[in-house]
Amino acid sequence: SIHTIFRADGSTDSLERALTRICQYSEDAVIDGYAIILLTDRGIDSSHAAIPSLLATSAVHHHLANKGLRAKVGIIVEAGDVWESHHFATLIGFGASGVNPYMAFETIKGMKDKNMLNVDYPYEKLEKNYIKAVNGELLKIFSKMGISTLQSYQGAQIFEALGISNEVVNKYFSGTVSR
Numbered sequence: 001s002i003h004t005i006f007r008a009d010g011s012t013d014s015l016e017r018a019l020t021r022i023c024q025y026s027e028d029a030v031i032d033g034y035a036i037i038l039l040t041d042r043g044i045d046s047s048h049a050a051i052p053s054l055l056a057t058s059a060v061h062h063h064l065a066n067k068g069l070r071a072k073v074g075i076i077v078e079a080g081d082v083w084e085s086h087h088f089a090t091l092i093g094f095g096a097s098g099v100n101p102y103m104a105f106e107t108i109k110g111m112k113d114k115n116m117l118n119v120d121y122p123y124e125k126l127e128k129n130y131i132k133a134v135n136g137e138l139l140k141i142f143s144k145m146g147i148s149t150l151q152s153y154q155g156a157q158i159f160e161a162l163g164i165s166n167e168v169v170n171k172y173f174s175g176t177v178s179r
Contacts, residue, residue, distance in 0.1 A: 001038040002026060004056040004079070008049040018051060019172065023063035030069040040078040042102070053079035054090050059172045061095025070095070078102055085137030092138075092154050094173070104130065 002025045006018030041050035064070040077096045080103035112123050161169050161178040169178045
């Protein structure tokens with residue numbers, strides 16, 4: 001696993017150094033023969049912040065593609081900033097092979113444990129319902145784009161970037177339309 005965190009020390013280049021590090025670690029993993037890379041933000045502490053999962057995923061995807069290594073590895077994203085269908089759609093659209101929204105699952109479990117839900121389902125049923133709902137929403141998104149399979153959507157980058165500088169878009173989201 002590769003930790004998608006950066007030192008939150010206020011330096012202006014800490015995030016960029018961390019992105020360079022995770023791209024290099026990903027490249028090294030593929031060269032070492034790994035078939036799956038896990039990008040995880042579970043290393044957050046008082047000195048480290050999470051890199052936004054979409055930024056980390058796109059940076060690794062494009063780095064490996066530029067090195068001719070992308071087809072050799074799957075990218076699994078384990079992130080706390082993923083909970084709604086749009087998050088899943090953008091991660092998949094920028095190269096993720098799979099997504100573990102661990103914070104969403106922990107939130108569902110916490111709500112169940114504190115009796116904050118008006119249903120009497122076991123946690124496993126609630127988790128299944130969440131996954132089913134996300135999958136259904138993803139199918140709607142794909143069909144609106146005229147795409148019928150996840151593989152056709154993965155890495156397709158059929159988005160427009162808003163509110164991100166051209167420098168960041170060109171470096172980490174290359175090929176993405178941005179006005």
